[in-house]
Amino acid sequence: MRRRMIAALAVLLLLWASRLAALETLPLHNDEGLHLTRAVEVWNLHPFWAIADGKIINHWPIALFYPQHAPVFVSRIATVFIAVIGLAAGYALVRRRWGQGAALLAGILWLTNPYLFFFERLAQSDAEAGALVVVTLWAGLRLAERGRRVDAALTGLALAAATLFKFTAAPFALMVAVVVLWWGSQTWRRRFEGLLIIGLVGAACFAVPLVYVGQRGGDFAVALGWLGGGSGDRLAAAGRNLAALWDQLTGFGVFPWPGVAALALGLIALTRWRRKPDGRPGAVLVLSLLLPPAAIVLLSSQVEPRHFVVALPLALTLAGAGLGDLLRRTPDGRVRVMVATGLAIALAAAFVPFAGTAYTDPGGLPLPDRAFHQYVVDHSAGFGLREAVLAFPQTIGPPGTPVVASMFPDSCKRANFYDGVGYGMTCPAAPGLSAIQEALAVGRVVYVLAEGPPIGFEPAALSVTAIQVAAYPRPGETAENASVTLWRLEAAD
Numbered sequence: 001m002r003r004r005m006i007a008a009l010a011v012l013l014l015l016w017a018s019r020l021a022a023l024e025t026l027p028l029h030n031d032e033g034l035h036l037t038r039a040v041e042v043w044n045l046h047p048f049w050a051i052a053d054g055k056i057i058n059h060w061p062i063a064l065f066y067p068q069h070a071p072v073f074v075s076r077i078a079t080v081f082i083a084v085i086g087l088a089a090g091y092a093l094v095r096r097r098w099g100q101g102a103a104l105l106a107g108i109l110w111l112t113n114p115y116l117f118f119f120e121r122l123a124q125s126d127a128e129a130g131a132l133v134v135v136t137l138w139a140g141l142r143l144a145e146r147g148r149r150v151d152a153a154l155t156g157l158a159l160a161a162a163t164l165f166k167f168t169a170a171p172f173a174l175m176v177a178v179v180v181l182w183w184g185s186q187t188w189r190r191r192f193e194g195l196l197i198i199g200l201v202g203a204a205c206f207a208v209p210l211v212y213v214g215q216r217g218g219d220f221a222v223a224l225g226w227l228g229g230g231s232g233d234r235l236a237a238a239g240r241n242l243a244a245l246w247d248q249l250t251g252f253g254v255f256p257w258p259g260v261a262a263l264a265l266g267l268i269a270l271t272r273w274r275r276k277p278d279g280r281p282g283a284v285l286v287l288s289l290l291l292p293p294a295a296i297v298l299l300s301s302q303v304e305p306r307h308f309v310v311a312l313p314l315a316l317t318l319a320g321a322g323l324g325d326l327l328r329r330t331p332d333g334r335v336r337v338m339v340a341t342g343l344a345i346a347l348a349a350a351f352v353p354f355a356g357t358a359y360t361d362p363g364g365l366p367l368p369d370r371a372f373h374q375y376v377v378d379h380s381a382g383f384g385l386r387e388a389v390l391a392f393p394q395t396i397g398p399p400g401t402p403v404v405a406s407m408f409p410d411s412c413k414r415a416n417f418y419d420g421v422g423y424g425m426t427c428p429a430a431p432g433l434s435a436i437q438e439a440l441a442v443g444r445v446v447y448v449l450a451e452g453p454p455i456g457f458e459p460a461a462l463s464v465t466a467i468q469v470a471a472y473p474r475p476g477e478t479a480e481n482a483s484v485t486l487w488r489l490e491a492a493d
Contacts, residue, residue, distance in 0.1 A: 004100055008091055011107035015087050018111060019080045019120050022359035024072045027382025029375055032123040033414025036075050039063040048212045054167030056209045058125035071417040075123035083120045083313075086131020089138040090317035094324070097141075098273075101340065102324020108344050109266070109316040109323075112351035113259055114252035116316065118358070118367075119309045126309040129169040132162035134313050137288070140176050143194050144184035152194040155180075156201025164205065168310050171292035175314075178288040234298065241296070241303040244370070248305055251368030253354040258346040266319025269326040282322065289314055305371040363475035377474050379408065379451055384472040384484030385415040388449055392423050395470050395486055396447050399423050402439045406432045407451035415449070425449060431457040440464065440491040448487045465490040 028036075034050075039062035041049035048056065061078035087110055095103035110116065119127040136158040143151035159176055162169035180194050249263075250256050267289070273282035293311040296303060323343070327336045357365050363376055363383060374380050385407075388395075396403060403425040405412035412427035419425065428435035432448075436457070439446040447469070450456035459466035466489050471482035 004095070007100065007104060008088075008095075011091060011104065011111070012084055012088060014111055015084055015107075016080060018117070018355060019083065020077070021355075023076050023080075023121060025359060026121070026362040026375070027386040028072060028075075028414050028417060029122060029124070029382060030380040030410055030414060032075055033410060033417065035059045035062060035123050035125070036067050036071050036417055037413055039067045039075065043068070048209050051209060051213065055125045056164045057161070058128055058165040061128075062123060076121060079120055079123060079128055082128045082131050086134045086313050089131075089135040090313065093134070093138045093141065094317060094321045098321045098324045099328065101327065101336070102321050104320075105266075105323045105327075105340065105343070106317045106320025108347060109259070109262060109320045110313060112347040113312070113316055114256065114351055114354040115248055116309065116312050117351070117355060118252060118365075118371075119306055121358070124306060125166040126168070126306040127313070129162045129166040130310045130313040132158060132165060133169055133172050133175070133310060134317055136162055136172060136176065137179065137314060137317075140179040141183060144179050144186065144191075147184070147186040147190045147194065149194075149197055152197035153201050155194075156198035157205070159198065160202040160205035162310075163202075164209070166310065168296060168307050171295040172310075174291040174295065175288040178284060178291065182284045233301075237301050238298050241300055244303045244305070245293075245297065245308055247368040247370070248308055251371070252366070253350055254366050255350040255353075258343070258350050262323065262343060262347065263315060263319045265326070266322035267315070268322070270318055270322030273322065273325045282325075285318055285321075289318055305368060305374065377476060379411060379455060379483070381474065382414060383474040384482065385411060385449075385451075386418050388470070388472045388484055388486055389415045389418040389423075389425070391470065391472075392419070393421060396423065402426070402443055402446045404428065404432055404436050404439055404446055404448050405450075406430060406436070406448050406456035408455060411451065412449075430455050431461075433457060433461060436462065436489065440489060444491045446489050448489055450485050450487060452483045452485070459487060459489075462489065463492050465492065 035055070035058060038049050038051075038059035041047075042060060042063035043066075047060070061082065062075045065074040065078060067074045087107065090110065091103045091107055094106045116127065116130075136155060139151060139155040139158050142148075143155050155176060159169075159173060162172065176198060177195065180191050180198075186194075249260055267286055270282040271286050289311065293308060296307060296310075300307070327339060330336050330339070354366065365372075365376070367375065376383065392403070399422045401423070403423050405415070405425050405427050408430050409427045412425060416425055416427070426432075426435055426439070430451075431453075436446060436448055448457065466487055469486045469488050471479040472484040472486075473479055473482040474484070477483060
């Protein structure tokens with residue numbers, strides 16, 4: 001027992017340490033800034049502020065850590081905490097049914113997956129929802145095997161929590177239905193009773209946010225905007241989504257194939273496993289895993305790089321179970337140890353360079369094209385903005401000097417989270433010409449942090465003396481073509 005506990009604790013601590021290291025190195029992404037803003041609003045007694053995008057409670061864990069202080073670190077540490085909970089549930093799930101060796105393999109697959117590693121270090125809800133999906137399966141299997149009402153209520157709470165974190169977890173209701181109906185040896189009456197309790201618990205969890213949004217005349221149209229159009233468009237979108245899934249699985253890191261092969265082999269091996277004494281096949285679990293992402297592929301108009309992360313923790317967990325069962329069939333214990341050790345070394349060899357780059361030079365991370373643009377070079381990334389705000393004491397002078405942002409308001413608000421001194425950059429709608437003119441009318445001198453046209457302003461658009469104070473290039477840019485620049489504007493006499 002002690003050895004099993006030590007092994008489990010070691011896996012959880014490794015997850016914690018690997019995700020925690022250099023957690024603030026990558027600048028805040030646009031979505032992270034939105035989640036931080038909502039977390040601050042919780043302290044202003046607005047727990048459901050701006051939830052039309054379907055992320056209803058994902059900012060609550062951030063609020064628990066008081067994001068007004070060290071906002072970047074606080075926002076991301078919440079994701080790490082939830083990832084640890086998910087891994088603990090997955091480890092327990094696999095160890096109970098496949099043994100200690102399989103649980104360790106599942107933990108290694110989770111720990112060393114670059115795709116999951118990248119998103120578990122961000123203040124985004126996809127990895128959080130994915131971890132809670134693993135908790136949902138853990139509870140759902142307990143329900144299918146024991147048939148207790150308390151397990152049904154726990155399953156409903158876990159599924160509701162995952163969906164409240166991100167609506168893309170909603171298709172995992174299919175997973176719950178498959179497990180409850182085809183796993184275990186309960187009577188059909190008990191199975192349907194469990195599903196009813198799960199549905200009632202989920203409805204109760206959604207009642208308050210639905211009433212809140214309805215009373216304010218809003219809806220969840222933004223959250224449901226990922227759904228596709230007609231059948232022809234949907235078929236084409238499904239093809240693009242499958243290509244995007246392959247890009248995500250193979251595009252994180254320069255040597256992703258050990259992880260991809262282990263994932264595929266583990267899931268294939270799991271389909272051949274049969275649980276005794278009721279003989280339920282592992283194919284039931286694989287089916288419960290595949291149906292939700294299949295629904296995302298078929299229904300989504302365009303899948304973003306982060307969306308499949310909702311299914312990734314569960315896929316890695318079940319793949320570890322399949323690999324563990326496959327190795328257990330090998331009669332020679334020394335061969336089992338050698339194969340498992342070789343797999344762990346191969347996975348670590350692919351993961352460690354990726355993690356090292358993430359800790360030291362996130363702008364140089366080998367990412368799929370779409371993810372690279374979103375998190376490194378596009379306006380949704382934070383490179384340039386962070387460096388500009390941190391340099392305000394040197395480039396602008398003492399706090400109190402008016403600073404206006406000429407960029408999207410969300411980008412400005414995100415940049416302000418790096419303002420630890422109190423400049424309070426003003427965040428008008430882009431390009432912010434009227435706000436700049438108002439500031440010039442009051443003080444005659446104003447600093448403008450601008451994101452290059454067509455988002456930000458053109459200095460020639462104003463009748464002022466404009467001097468570029470500094471430039472902040474993003475990865476791949478130079479000072480001459482930097483997207484983010486700081487200007488000193490002085491009103492004409």
